[in-house]
Amino acid sequence: MSDNKNNPHRSPEGEQDARPAKPGDDLSEFDYIIVGAGSAGCLMANRLSANPDHRVLLVEAGGRDNYHWIHIPVGYLYCINNPRTDWMFRTEPDKGLNGRSLIYPRGKTLGGCSSINGMIYMRGQARDYDHWAEVSGDDEWRWEQCLADFMRHEDHALLDDGASSDPGQHDFHGHGGEWRVERQRLNWEVLDDFAIAAEQAGIPRTKDFNRGSNEGVAYFEVNQRAGWRWNTAKAFLRPALKRSNLTLWHSTQVNRLLFAGGEQGMGAETRAGTGATDAAKQASDLRCTGIQVVRDGKVINLSAKREVVLCAGAIGSPHLLQVSGVGPRALLEEHGVEVVKDLPGVGENLQDHLQIRSVYKVTNAKTLNAMASTLLGKMGIGMQYLFKRSGPMSMAPSQLGAFTRSSDDYAHPNIQYHVQPLSLEAFGQPLHPFPAITASVCNLNPTSRGTVRLQSADPRQAPAIAPNYLSTDEDRKVAADSLRVTRRIASQPAFARYKPEEIKPGVEYQTDEELARLAGDIGTTIFHPVGTTRMGRADDPMAVVDSRLRVRGIQGLRVADAGIMPTIVSGNTNSPTLMIAEKAAGWILESAVGGD
Template sequence: MADQEFDYIVVGAGTAGCLLANRLSADPANRVLLIEAGGRDNYHWIHIPVGYLYCIDNPRTDWRFRTEPDPGLNGRSLIYPRGKTLGGCSSINGMLYIRGQARDYDGWAELTGDDAWRWENCLPDFMRHEDHHRLDAPGQADAAHRDFHGHGGEWRVEKQRLSWQVLDDFATAAVEAGIPRTEDFNRGDNEGVDYFEVNQRKGWRWNTSKAFLRGAETRGNLTLWHSSQVLGLELQQREGGEPRCTGVRVERGGEEVVARAGREVILAAGAIGSPQLLQLSGIGPADLLAEHEIPVAVDLPGVGENLQDHLQIRSVYRVSGAKTLNTMANSLVGKAKIGLEYALRRSGPMSMAPSQLCAFTRSSDDYVHPNIEYHVQPLSLEAFGQPLHDFPAITASVCNLNPTSRGTVRIRSADPRQAPAIAPNYLSTPEDRKVAADSLRVTRRIAVQPAFARYSPEEVKPGLEYQSDDDLARLAGDIGTTIFHPVGTAKMGRDDDPMAVVDSRLRVRGVRGLRVVDASVMPTITSGNTNSPTLMIAEKAAGWILVGE
C-alpha cells in the first residue's frame, strides 16, 4: 500500500473519535482519516441493550485487558473492558447518561487556568449534540429542560423502557434515609435518587458509530479504516525546535502503511490506548522509555500516570415477596417471556442497561457535595459473567466519585501488540478506604427503611458481621470491582505542572501537530459516569481544531 495524505488523522473510532470525524469532515475541504483497530459494529449483541453481557470480555468487541494484581483489592486482578469496535466503549458500556457535577468542570478550569472548562462554558458543548426526550414535545418542556438540554442533535437520550416495584421501593427507602428525589441528574448538581436516563433509541443501544458516523461515512472527504491497528506515531525532528507529528504507522490488511497528516494527528484511543501509543512513540517518562530501548523524543513524565477510576462496592440483598430478574430469568419459560416482550415492544429486561436506579449522596457529613453514586439492579450474581443467584435479590453498588488513589498505565515492551500494564492502585489512600467503609453504612441505612424493610432484606454481601472501618475497607477490597471509568492518563494542566501531558487546548506538550482528545485528558475524574463528558470534550476540541487554536 502506498503512503496516503490527509489533513487530519483521528486514531480511535470510539466515543470521542466518531464525533471528531463527523465534525472535522463536515467541511468538504478537510480530508479526514479515521482509524479503528476493531471491526465494524455489526455484531447483533452490540445493539440489544442487555448484550453488554456478551460484548464485555469478548475478543470480537473488547481488548480484554486485565489489571495488575492490586494490593488495595487484596491481590486480586480485574478484567478491564475497553471497546474494540466502531463506537468503542459506547458499543459495550452501560448506556447511562450522566454529565457529572458543575464543580468538576470548575475544578478543571482552576487546574488548567482556562475558563473554557468552566461548567457554564461546557454546558453548550453537552447540549450541541444532545437529542433529549424531554424536548420531543416542546410545549410540554419547562424552561429548566430547555436551559439544560438540547434537541435535534446526534446523541439520543431516553427514559428506560421498564420499571421494577422493588427498585421503586428502594428509591422510596432512599428518600426515607434523607436522599431527595430528583428528575434530572444533569443540571450541575446531581444529588438525588431516580432512574437513569439512557443512550438508547426505541429500545436499541445508541452508540457513537450510529450517532456520528452513519451519515458522515458517505462523505467523500472522510476515509474510515477499521480493523487497522496504529503501531506508532511518525515524528519529524526539527533542529533546535520541537518535533512535529507528521502521521502514523498502521498495520492494515497485513501490511504496514504510513498515513500522513498535513495539519494534525488526534489521539482518541482512550485512557489506555492513548498513553500506550505516546509511550511507544518515544513520548513519555524517559526512564520507562529507556527500559524498553525506545529513543526519547519528548520526556513527558506524566504520560500514563494519574490513572483514576470508579471502584464499585456491591452489596447484595436477598429479598422476599419481590419480583427480580433472578427469578424471572432462571427458567426457560421466564426467558421466553423476556425474549417475546423485547421482540414485540423493545421493552423489558432485554432493554435493560446494566443499572437501572441511580442515587447520588454523601458518604458522611464531612462532605458538602454528593461524593458517592449508586447503581442499583434487580438482580444479583457472584461476579460479572457468572450465573444469576437462584434466589430473589437486588444489588446496590456504590462508588466513590472522587477517589484520591492514583494508578498508572505503562508499556511492557516496545511491541505495540502487547497489552500495557494497568495498575489502578485502588483504595491506596486512607481517604478512599474511609469512604468505602462509610458508603457501605449508607447502603445499610437505606435497606432498613420501612419502604424496603417490607421485603425482609438479608445482606448476603458483604454480611452484617463486618462492622468496623478496617473490616469494611478490607471487604471493599475483596468485593470491589471497576465500573469501567478509567481517565486521567494524559492529563491537561498549566505550563508549570510537570505532570501535565497536554495544555488546556489538548495539544501535546513539546510536540507540534499532535493532540489527545479522550478521557485521558481529564485532570480529575468526573462525579459520575464518564462517557458523556468524553463526548463534551470532543465537541469542544473539534471547535478548537477547526479554527486552528
C-alpha cells in the same frame, strides 16, 4: 456527497475501505488523522469532515459494529470480555484489592466503549468542570461553557414534541443533535421502593441528574433509541461516512506516531554539541507528521498535513504515545524505545471508579433472578423485547441511581449508587437462584492514583494497568462509610416488606478496618478509567496536554479523550468524553482558519 450504492469503495455497512489511487489522489496524505473510532473519535470524525475541504482519516484497530449483541441493550453481557468487542485487558494484581486482578473492559469495535458500556447518560457535577478550569488556567472548561458543548450534540426525548412540562429542560438539554437520550422503558416495584427508602434515609428525589448538581435518587436516563443501544458509530460516524472526504480504516493497528524536527535524526554527538538556544529551537520544531499502521498485513506510513488527534482512550492513547517515544524517559529507555519527547506525565494519574457491590436477598419481590430462572420466563423476556422493545432485554446494566454523601465531612455528593433488580457472584456468572437486588456504590472522587505503562516496545503487547485502588486512607474510609449508607437505606420502612437480608458483604463486618478489607475483596471496576494524559498549566511538569489539548512540546498532535481529565468526573464518563471531543473539534476547526 455520495451514498453507498453509488460509491464502489464503500462496504454495504457504509464504511470506506482502502480504495485504488487515482491520478493526483495521494492516499497516504490527509489533513487530519484520528486514531480510535470510539466515543470521542466518531464525534471528531463527524465534526472535522463537515468541511468538504478537509481530508480526514479515521483509524480503528477493532472491527465493524455489526455484532447483533452490540445493539440489544442487555447485550453488554456478551460484549464485555469477548475478544470480538473488548480488548480483554486485565489489571495488575492490586494490593488495595487484596492481590486480586480485574478484567478491564475497553471497546474494540466501531463506537468503542459506547458499544459495550452501560448506556447511562451522565455529565457529572458543575464543580468538576470548574476545577478543570482552575487547574488548566482556561475558563473554557467551566461548567457554563461545557454545558453548551453537551447540549450541542444532544437529542433529548423529553423535547421531542417541541415543548416540555418542565420549562427548565430547554436551559439544560438540547434537541436535534446526534446523541439520543431517553428514559428507560421499564421499571421495577422493588427499585421504586428502594428509591422511597433512599428518600427516607435523607436522599432527595431528583427529576434530572444533569443540571450541575446530581444529588438525589431517580431512574437513570440512557443512550437508547426506541429500545436499541445508541452508540457513537450510529450517532456520529454513519452519517459522516456519506461524505466523500472521510475515510474509515477499521481492523487497522496503529504501530506508532511519526515525527519530524526536534532532535529526530540527530546523533548523540550532535545533540551533545548543540547550544542551549539551538536545542530549545529544535525542541519547539518537533512535529507529529503522521502515523504508521499495519493494514492487511502491510506496514503503511500515513501523513497528516494539519494534525493527528488521539482518541484511543485513557489506556490506548498513553500506550501509543509511549511506544512512539513520548513519555517518561526512564520508562522508555528501560524498554528500548528511543525518546522523542520526555513527558513524565504520560500514563500517570490513572483514576477510576471502584464499585462495591452489596447484595440483598429479598422476599415478596419480582426480580430478574426469578424471571430468568426458567425457560418459560426467558421466552417471555424475549417476546417482550421482540414485540415491544421493552422488558429486561432493553435494560441498561443499572436502572436506579442515587448520589449522596458518605458522611457529613463532604459538602457535595461524593458517592454514587447503581441499583439493579438482580444479583450474581461476579460478572459473567449465573444469577443467584433466589430473588435479590444489588446496590453498588462507588467513590466519585477517589484520591488513589494508578498508572498505564508499556511492557514492551511492541505496540501489540498490552500495557500494564495498575489502578492502585484503595491506596489512600481517605478512599478506604469512604469505602467503609458508603457501605454503612447502603445499610441505612435498606433498613428504612419502605423496604421492610421485602425482609432484606445482606448476603454481601455480610452484617458481621462492622468496623472501618473490616469494611475496607471487604471492599477490597468484593470491589470491582465500573469501567471509568481517565486521567492518563491529563491537561494542566505550562508550569505543571506532569501535565501532558495544555488547556486546548495540544501535547506539550509537539506540534500537530492533540489528545481528545477521557485521558485528558485532570480529575475524574463525579459520575459516568462516556458523555463527558463526548463533550471533550466536541470542544476539541471546535478548537481544531478554529485553528484551521487561523484562530488560536
